[in-house]
Amino acid sequence: MDETSTPETPAPHDGGSGGPERPGITRRGLFGLVGVGTAGLAVGAAAAVGTAAAVDAATAEGDGSGGVHPFYGEHQGGIVTPAQDRLHFAAFDVSSTLDRDGLVGLLQDWSAAAVLLTQGLEIGEGGAVGGSDYAPPSDTGEALGLPAAGLTLTFGFGPTLFTDADGVDRFGIADRRPEALAALPRFQGDALQPAWTGGDLAIQACADNPQVAVHAIRNLSRIAFGRASLRWSQLGFGRTSSTTRAQQTPRNLFGFKDGTANLKAEDTALVEEHVWTGSGDGPAWMTGGSYLVTRKIRMIIENWDRVQLQEQESLVGRTKGEGAPLSGGTEFTEPDFSATGATGEPLMPTASHVRLAHPDQNGGARMLRRGYNFVDGNDELGRLDAGLFFISYQRDPADFIAVQRSLAADGLNEYLRHVGSAVFAVPPGARPGGYVGSGLFA
Numbered sequence: 236m237d238e239t240s241t242p243e244t245p246a247p248h249d250g251g252s253g254g255p256e257r258p259g260i261t262r263r264g265l266f267g268l269v270g271v272g273t274a275g276l277a278v279g280a281a282a283a284v285g286t287a288a289a290v291d292a293a294t295a296e297g298d299g300s301g302g303v304h305p306f307y308g309e310h311q312g313g314i315v316t317p318a319q320d321r322l323h324f325a326a327f328d329v330s331s332t333l334d335r336d337g338l339v340g341l342l343q344d345w346s347a348a349a350v351l352l353t354q355g356l357e358i359g360e361g362g363a364v365g366g367s368d369y370a371p372p373s374d375t376g377e378a379l380g381l382p383a384a385g386l387t388l389t390f391g392f393g394p395t396l397f398t399d400a401d402g403v404d405r406f407g408i409a410d411r412r413p414e415a416l417a418a419l420p421r422f423q424g425d426a427l428q429p430a431w432t433g434g435d436l437a438i439q440a441c442a443d444n445p446q447v448a449v450h451a452i453r454n455l456s457r458i459a460f461g462r463a464s465l466r467w468s469q470l471g472f473g474r475t476s477s478t479t480r481a482q483q484t485p486r487n488l489f490g491f492k493d494g495t496a497n498l499k500a501e502d503t504a505l506v507e508e509h510v511w512t513g514s515g516d517g518p519a520w521m522t523g524g525s526y527l528v529t530r531k532i533r534m535i536i537e538n539w540d541r542v543q544l545q546e547q548e549s550l551v552g553r554t555k556g557e558g559a560p561l562s563g564g565t566e567f568t569e570p571d572f573s574a575t576g577a578t579g580e581p582l583m584p585t586a587s588h589v590r591l592a593h594p595d596q597n598g599g600a601r602m603l604r605r606g607y608n609f610v611d612g613n614d615e616l617g618r619l620d621a622g623l624f625f626i627s628y629q630r631d632p633a634d635f636i637a638v639q640r641s642l643a644a645d646g647l648n649e650y651l652r653h654v655g656s657a658v659f660a661v662p663p664g665a666r667p668g669g670y671v672g673s674g675l676f677a
Contacts, residue, residue, distance in 0.1 A: 302384070302385040302443070303354055303355065303383045303385075304316055304383075304385060304386070305353065305354075306346070306349045306350045306353045306354075306388065306664075306665065307350070307664060307666060307667050308664040309523060309663065310511065310524075310663055310664045311387075311389045311390065311524075311661060311662070311665075311671065312353070312387035312389060312664070313387035313388065313389035313439050313441050313605070314389065314510065314525060314603065314605070314628050314661070315478055315500040315506060315510070315603065316385075316387050316441070316478070316500075317385075317478055317479045317481070317482060317500070318441070318474040318476060318479075318482065318605055319385050319386075319387070319441040319442050319443045319474070320442075320443050320472065320474055321441065321442050321443065321444065321445040321448050321470075321471065321472055321607075322439070322440070322441055322448060322469070322470065322471030322472075322474075322624065322626075323440045323445075323448040323449050323451070323452045323468065323469070323471075324437070324438070324439050324440070324468060324469045324471070324529065324624065324626070325437065325440075325452045325455075325456065325465055325467075325469075326393070326433065326435075326465070326466045326467050326468070326657060327434060327435060327436040327456075327459060327463040327464060327465060328434065328435050328463065328464055328466045329396065329405075329436065329462070329463045330461065330462050330463060330464070333405075333462050333463070334405075335406045335407055335408075337462055339676055340462075341458075341463060342390075342670050342671060342672050343670045344458050345390065345438075345455055345458060345459070345670075345671070346665055346669075346670035346671050348454065348455060348458055349388045349390075349451075352386060352388065352450075352451045352454070352455075353383060353387065353388060354383055355381070355382050355383030355384070355386070355447075357373070357374040357376075357379075358373060358374050358458075359372075359373020360373055361373055362374045362376075363376030363379055364379075374454060375450065375453055375454055375457070377449070377450050377453075378447055381444060382447075383442075383447070384443045384444035384447040385441075385442055385443045386441070386442040386447050386448065386451060387439075387440070387441050388438060388439070388440055388451060388455075389438070389439040389441075389661060390436070390437065390438055390661070390662070390672065391436070391437040391439075391527045391660060391661045392416075392435070392436060392660045392661075392662070392672065392675070393416075393433060393434045393435050393437065393657065393658070393659050393660075394412070394416050394417055394418055394658070395433065395434070395435050396408070396436065397409050397411070397416070398412070408675060408676070411520065411675055413517035413518055413521050413660055414517060415516070415517060415526060415631050415632055415633070415660075416526065416632075416659075416660045417632075417658075418433075419635075419636065419656055419657075419658050420636065422640065422653065424643070424648050424651075424653065425653050425656070426652050426654055427653065427654060427655065427656050428654050428655060430467055430655075431467050431469075431654055431655025431656075432467075432655050432656050432657060433656075433657055434466045434467070434657055434659070435463070436463060436659075437527065437529075437657065437659045438451075438452060438455055439527070439605075439626070440452050441605070445470070445472070449470070452468065469531065469609060469624050469655075470609060470611075471606075471607025471608060471609050471624045472607060472608055472609070472610075473485060473486075473607065474605070474606070474607055475494060475604075475606040475607060475608060475623060476493060476494025476497045476604040476605060476606055477494055477497060477499070478499060478500055478603065478605065479499055479500045479501065480499050480501050484558060484566065487534075487623055488534055488536065488608050488610075488621055488622065488623070489534065489539055489547070489551075489650075490547075490555060491553060491555055491558070492553065492558035492566065493606070493623075494604055494606075495553070495558055495566055496567075497603065497604050498510065498601055498603040498604075505601065506603065508601075508630070509601040509602065509629060509630055509634070510602075510603050510628050510630055511524070511525060511630060512524050512525060512526075512630055512631075513630070519674065520662060520672075520674030520677065521660060521662060521663075523663030523664070524660065524661050524662045525628045525629065525661045526629055526630070526631065526632045526658065526659070527626065527627070527628055527658065527659045527660075527661050528602075528625075528626070528627045528628075528632060528635045528656075528657070528658050529624065529625065529626055529655070529656070529657045529658075529659075530624075530625040530653055530656050531609075531622070531624055531625075531653070531654050531655030531656070532622045532623045532651055532652070532653055532654070533620065533621070533651070533652040534621055534622035534623065534650060534651060535618075535649075535650045535651070535652065536618070536619045536621055537618055537619070538649075539650045542650075548561065549561070549584050549587060549646075550584075550586075550587060550588065550646040550650075551587060551647070552570070552583050552584065552587030552588055552589030552590055553566075553589055560583060560589060561582050561583055561584070561587070562583050563582070570583050570590070571583070572593075572596075584646070585644075586644055586645065586646040587645075587646065588642070588645050588647050591641045591642050591644060591645050592641065592642060592645075597634075597637045597638050597641050598637060600633075600634035600635075600637045600638055601629075602627040602628065602629040602634055602635060602638070603627065603628045604625070604626065604628075605626040605627070605628070606623055606624055606625045606626050606627075607624045607626070608621070608622075608623060608624075609621060609622060609623070609624050622651075628661070632658055662674060662675065
């Protein structure tokens with residue numbers, strides 16, 4: 236529920252899509268277009284170019300059954316792309332036997348598969364049902380007949396990809412690690428669990444159909460077999476922020492509107508300033524990229540549900556219905572932190588979330604948020620294991636760190652437990668014929 240001011244700026248630009256949204260096509264279309272290996276097969280650049288051209292031609296004659304965001308582009312998709320409703324996020328550990336060429340091959344294979352998956356196509360020779368009767372299908376098939384559903388795939392590199400926990404430079408890239416990419420510091424109140432923390436590689440799959448997102452991660456995990464294994468993954472539903480002005484502000488599991496003041500794709504100048512890395516920010520291979528922070532935040536739902544409405548609003552700093560700041564106005568009115576009530580007390584409580592997270596309280600730090608609600612069943616005491624899977628993109632993780640430290644005094648902390656944490660460098664988008672992160676190995 237972090238606050239990020241969003242003054243009006245010029246025209247919308249979805250840098251992550253690589254072009255305008257186009258009609259979708261079914262996953263049976265262009266059957267068997269390109270074969271993608273599931274155990275170490277590297278896909279050549281020429282094949283990737285041919286795939287993109289064929290997919291573009293097919294999509295132009297699509298049946299309109301789902302939105303399509305092309306994989307190639309200046310920036311990776313899934314950042315300023317209109318936030319989809321569903322998430323499957325996965326962090327991977329690279330095999331101890333993998334060498335530099337093997338890592339490059341994995342990224343090439345993932346990129347070639349992502350081109351097809353984001354178009355709503357099957358992957359591999361024969362796809363799910365058209366291959367040999369005596370071999371496992373190349374595609375797992377649970378998305379057969381479904382459209383692309385706005386799928387985006389976003390790839391990131393963790394600090395441990397550059398040097399592992401023992402300080403070993405496994406791939407000869409330690410000297411190319413951006414200075415900004417370092418494990419996040421411990422924050423007050425952290426209750427981090429190793430099972431939900433860290434990772435060498437990350438893939439964020441967002442879609443408007445949960446099965447499409449799960450299918451993507453499942454098949455990319457399968458392609459990685461023997462080269463990288465899942466460290467942890469998280470399903471999410473009900474986005475907790477908007478990334479365009481056309482989207483209504485959603486609600487989190489506390490029942491409050493979340494992300495009212497999030498950066499939007501239309502805020503092109505602010506996105507350029509606060510999301511995308513510039514040419515002077517670090518190594519050249521990261522120019523046009525971003526930094527991804529994830530935090531798995533468990534909400535103590537049962538305790539919150541016993542809190543009086545007035546206190547809930549005071550803790551958040553907004554009304555629960557309209558989402559207006561307690562200093563007055565409507566949802567998108569800028570909070571007035573100098574306003575006081577009849578007793579002389581600030582109308583925006585000093586320990587309220589909105590006040591502590593606002594850019595004015597954090598040296599102007601802003602980020603673009605793409606979080607999701609989650610419910611992972613219940614714990615051993617019968618309480619909901621539920622909360623917010625926080626995702627933010629920022630030009631420098633230092634911005635997230637500044638805000639999180641400010642939130643040490645947040646009154647909401649009584650009802651929150653941070654149990655997972657990770658940070659990843661997100662390289663710029665891949666070009667046709669290339670693969671994501673290619674600049675790192677140039």
